[in-house]
Amino acid sequence: MSGGRNTLGHDLVKRWGWLDPFANFFGAIVGGFYKVPGTHPLKDLLHGTWPLHHPLHPAVTDLTIGGYTAMVALDVLYVVTDEPGLLRAADFVLVVSFITSLGSILSGFTDWNETYDTERRNGIFHGLLMTVASVGFLLSLWLRVGAAGDARASAIVISTVAWLLMLFASYFGGEMTFGFGTEVNRQAWSEVPEKWEPTEVTAASLEDRKPVVAKTKSGVDLFIVSLDGSVYVMGNTCTHAGGPLNEGKFVGKDRCEIQCPWHGSRFCVKDASARGGPATFGEPRFESRVAGNGRLEVRFKG
Ligand code: FES
Missing domain, CATH: 1.20.120 (Four Helix Bundle (Hemerythrin (Met), subunit A))
Structure with missing residues (x-):
């Protein structure tokens, strides 16, 4: 930056x-x-x-x-x-x-x-x-x-x-x-939905380990991915310096960590924690459910 x-x-x-x-x-x-x-x-x-x-x-x-x-x-x-x-x-x-x-x-x-x-x-x-x-x-x-x-x-x-x-x-x-924001958590000011909020993504459209990005009403980019049959949702903006996590690759045991394409930080998709630096803060984590129309709804989990 x-x-x-x-x-x-x-x-x-x-x-x-x-x-x-x-x-x-x-x-x-x-x-x-x-x-x-x-x-x-x-x-x-x-x-x-x-x-x-x-x-x-x-x-x-x-x-x-x-x-x-x-x-x-x-x-x-x-x-x-x-x-x-x-x-x-x-x-x-x-x-x-x-x-x-x-x-x-x-x-x-x-x-x-x-x-x-x-x-x-x-x-x-x-x-x-x-x-x-x-x-x-x-x-x-x-x-x-x-x-x-x-x-x-x-x-x-x-x-x-x-x-x-x-x-x-x-x-x-x-x-x-x-002045420059070095090492400042890039998700610190994200306004996350505390109540269920619909997305444009349907559960049926998700392919294994192919993340898609959706936006909340407040403008937070969501990283949505299907992993071995389960859907996981977390922030898509890397907490280190703002890299787009959906452009990263899956690494680690069971290939369940996404690696940021900018400086290589690794985040566990299952719990959104930072598993490898330079990022020190984890991503905001969301729970999801499928609505009657097949679309995913998300809510901040912590
Ligand atoms: S922006 Fe630096 S590791 Fe993601």
Whole structure:
């Protein structure tokens, strides 16, 4: 997706073609890694598809940003009070924050690698700034080990500068979600029918594993399919970035999962859950019945 018009991030990065070689470089690394057989469980874990069923990156970055902020507060308190216990506390928080930042970096690059155009440029700019800030925190940590006097003062200055850079970079991270809609559930605003609603689809016209699309009165696209004699209905718009699920292919055990044609998310047709990332949210699920005229009626199930 490349939305985000009229936002500061979009206006800045849309002209910054110099970011593309960085994006190509990191894209080759991340994309190449996930082509290695057996890496998909790790990819699902880092997206948050499993076991969280929610994007992992924003959750783990809260820990990282909060931790580094606490570290700066402890450093400032130490400078004001000269209490040595505060230094040890700041060092400890720095170590914990750096460990959580590894999860932030890995989950961030995993999500970012499914983006395009200006959204991708914005994401790589955010990632590069965060990487530089992380190097600053690591340098500060190295200086703090056994350091005293000038080295300690340098360590505090470096981690404070890295923290400021992290705050600047965080703006562009927020821009991904709030400006471009990265990883936002594309079904979040769907108005689903709570009461039985007729469709134009007849049960007799359905062929096994050949999905058809119908629209509710409120405009929600329905994915209707017959699977081994049973009819299943769920949303047709991929929750990851809006791909048309009816154009995907059936995969998985018993071929009961539909794979999005855009980035490969997999949804179980029987319960509408997301079984493979990058999507983390399942589709809205509907129950169906056959009306007297042979047409299907649907109702939101959850
Ligand atoms: S739109 Fe990205 S996986 Fe469907």
